[in-house]
Amino acid sequence: MALAHDASVHRSITKTSYLLGRQCPRRQWLGHHGVVEPAVTEAAVLALQIEASREVESLAAELFPGALRVCREGEATTPYVGVEGTKRALAEAQAVLQAHFEADGLAAISDIVEVRAEGLYLWEVKSSTYEAEGDDDEARANPLYDWDLAYQVHVAREAGNVVIGAGLILLRKEYVRGGGPVRAEEVLIRLDRSAEVAALAARVAEEVAAQQSMLRGSTMPTELPGPRCKGGRKVAAGNRPSDCGHFLPHGVCGRELPVFWAGSLPNLAGGKIALVTGTPGLKIEDLDPNDPAAKWTETQRRVIEGVQTRDEVVDHVPLREKLDELEWPLSFVDLEFDPTMAIPRHPGMRPYDRVPFQWALAIEEECGGGAGGGALLPGAHDSRSESSVRRVPAGRPATDRSPGRAPPGRGDDGAEADREASGRRRHGAPAGADPTLRRHREDRKGGLLPPGPDVLLLDQKAGTRPDGPRLRRPRHRKRNAGGGGVAPSAAPRREP
DNA sequence: CCCAAGGTCAGCTATATTCC
DNA sequence: GGAATATAGCTGACCTTGGG
Numbered sequence: 001m002a003l004a005h006d007a008s009v010h011r012s013i014t015k016t017s018y019l020l021g022r023q024c025p026r027r028q029w030l031g032h033h034g035v036v037e038p039a040v041t042e043a044a045v046l047a048l049q050i051e052a053s054r055e056v057e058s059l060a061a062e063l064f065p066g067a068l069r070v071c072r073e074g075e076a077t078t079p080y081v082g083v084e085g086t087k088r089a090l091a092e093a094q095a096v097l098q099a100h101f102e103a104d105g106l107a108a109i110s111d112i113v114e115v116r117a118e119g120l121y122l123w124e125v126k127s128s129t130y131e132a133e134g135d136d137d138e139a140r141a142n143p144l145y146d147w148d149l150a151y152q153v154h155v156a157r158e159a160g161n162v163v164i165g166a167g168l169i170l171l172r173k174e175y176v177r178g179g180g181p182v183r184a185e186e187v188l189i190r191l192d193r194s195a196e197v198a199a200l201a202a203r204v205a206e207e208v209a210a211q212q213s214m215l216r217g218s219t220m221p222t223e224l225p226g227p228r229c230k231g232g233r234k235v236a237a238g239n240r241p242s243d244c245g246h247f248l249p250h251g252v253c254g255r256e257l258p259v260f261w262a263g264s265l266p267n268l269a270g271g272k273i274a275l276v277t278g279t280p281g282l283k284i285e286d287l288d289p290n291d292p293a294a295k296w297t298e299t300q301r302r303v304i305e306g307v308q309t310r311d312e313v314v315d316h317v318p319l320r321e322k323l324d325e326l327e328w329p330l331s332f333v334d335l336e337f338d339p340t341m342a343i344p345r346h347p348g349m350r351p352y353d354r355v356p357f358q359w360a361l362a363i364e365e366e367c368g369g370g371a372g373g374g375a376l377l378p379g380a381h382d383s384r385s386e387s388s389v390r391r392v393p394a395g396r397p398a399t400d401r402s403p404g405r406a407p408p409g410r411g412d413d414g415a416e417a418d419r420e421a422s423g424r425r426r427h428g429a430p431a432g433a434d435p436t437l438r439r440h441r442e443d444r445k446g447g448l449l450p451p452g453p454d455v456l457l458l459d460q461k462a463g464t465r466p467d468g469p470r471l472r473r474p475r476h477r478k479r480n481a482g483g484g485g486v487a488p489s490a491a492p493r494r495e496p
Numbered sequence: 497c498c499c500a501a502g503g504t505c506a507g508c509t510a511t512a513t514t515c516c
Numbered sequence: 517g518g519a520a521t522a523t524a525g526c527t528g529a530c531c532t533t534g535g536g
Contacts, residue, residue, distance in 0.1 A: 041497090297504075337536075353499095502531105503530105506527105506530100508527080
C-alpha cells in the first residue's frame with residue numbers, strides 16, 4: 001500500500017509514542033514514519049481537554065515553591081531550554097517543571113522532578129480524579145499511569161540520572177471548594193508509585209528495545225484490527241490508551257475493513273472477540289446467527305440477521321406500549337452546561353462539576369398538529385404544531401410550581417409534591433436526578449445563573465423518535481441478563 | 497483530557513432437576 | 517443417593533452513549 005509519509009523522518013520515541021506502541025505496533029510505526037492519524041476527537045473538545053490538564057499542572061506546580069520551568073527548544077519562554085536547560089535547572093533548584101530527558105533515541109518530559117538528597121523523584125500530573133477514601137486505594141489508580149511513569153524513569157536513568165522513585169499527582173474526587181481560592185494541597189493528592197514502577201522497569205527496557213528495532217523497519221507491521229484499536233477505561237494491562245484514528249473508516253486500517261465488519265458487532269466480549277477478529281476481513285454477512293457454538297447474544301443475533309436481510313429491526317409492539325404510557329401534555333426539558341472544569345470555579349463545587357447556565361422547558365399540550373398519532377418528536381420545528389406548544393421562559397424561580405419551574409433535584413420535596421399532584425409528569429424533568437443541579441439551586445436563586453431566552457427545546461433523551469431505537473432486545477428478555485439496573489423510567493415489566 | 501449513567505456479558509455460586 | 521447437568525441470581529468488568 002502506498003502511504004503518504006516521509007521515510008526519512010527520524011523521530012525519537014516519546015512517552016506518547018511508547019504507550020501507543022504498547023497498544024499497537026502499527027499505530028506507533030505509522031506515527032513514527034510521519035503518517036498523519038485521523039482525528040478521533042474534534043479540535044474544540046481537544047482544546048478543552050488540554051486546557052483542563054494545563055490547569056491542573058499549573059496548580060500542581062504550586063506544591064513545589066521555587067520550581068524552575070523548562071521550555072521546549074524554540075520556545076525560549078524561560079531561561080531553561082530543553083535537555084541542557086533541564087540539567088542547569090536541576091543543579092539550581094529543588095524542583096523542575098517539564099524536565100526534558102533524552103538518551104539514545106528516547107525522549108521524555110516529566111511534569112515535575114523533585115531533587116532529593118539521594119536522587120531524583122519524578123511526578124506525573126494527571127487531571128483525573130482519585131477517590132482517596134476506602135481501603136483499596138492502590139487498585140483505583142489507572143495502571144496505564146504506571147507505564148507512563150516507568151517510561152520516564154527509564155529514560156531519565158538512561159540519561160545518566162539517579163532516580164529514586166516516582167509518583168502521581170491527581171485530583172481529589174471528594175474535594176469541595178470553599179469560599180476562598182483553591183489551595184493546591186487541598187485539591188491535589190500525591191500517590192507514591194515507586195514500587196509499581198520499579199516492578200515494570202525490566203519490561204519497559206525490553207519493550208523499548210523491541211520498539212526501536214521495529215520502528216527501524218521500512219515495512220508497516222501487520223497487526224490486525226481488534227480490541228486494541230479502542231481505548232478502554234480501566235485496563236489492567238495498561239496497554240490501551242486511546243481510540244485509534246487509523247481505525248476510522250478513512251484511516252489506514254479502517255478502510256481495509258468490510259462495511260459490515262464482524263468486529264463491529266455490539267458488546268463483543270470474551271471468546272467472541274477472538275472468534276471474530278481472528279479471521280481478517282470477516283463480514284457480518286458471513287456469520288450464522290443461529291450457530292449455537294457462537295453463543296451470540298440476542299442483540300448480536302438480531303444485528304447479524306438485520307445486516308443479512310438489509311432490513312431494519314424495529315420492535316413496534318413494545319415501542320408502541322412504551323409510547324402509550326405517556327400522557328399529554330408532554331414536557332421536554334433541555335439543560336445547557338458549561339464545559340466541565342477540572343478545578344472547581346465556585347464555592348461548593350467538586351472537580352468536574354458542571355454549571356448549568358440555561359434551562360428550558362417546552363410543553364406539548366396535545367398530540368402535535370394531528371400528525372397521525374405516531375410522531376412524538378419528529379423534529380422540534382417542522383412537524384410539531386406551533387399552536388399546540390406552550391413556550392415557557394427559561395430560568396423561572398425554583399419556587400414556582402408551574403410547569404416552567406426548574407427541574408427539582410434529587411430528594412427535593414417539590415418533586416414529591418409534583419408527583420403526588422400529578423402522576424403524569426413522569427416524563428418531565430429527566431435531569432432532576434442530577435445532584436449537580438441540587439448543588440447549584442442556590443446559585444440559580446441567587447441570580448448567579450442568568451436567565452436565558454425562550455427556548456423551544458429538543459432534548460436528545462426525551463425526544464425519543466419512533467424511528468430512533470433499532471435493534472433493541474425483544475421484550476421477552478431474560479430475567480438473569482446481568483447486574484445492570486433497570487432504566488429509571490421503566491414501568492414494572494408486563495410479562496406476556 | 498475527562499465524567500456519569502445505563503446497559504450488557506461472562507463467569508461465579510447456589511439451587512433445582514435429571515440421569516444413572 | 518450421588519453425580520452430572522441445567523437454571524436462577526448475582527457481580528465485577530466491560531461496553532456504549534452522552535456530555536464538553
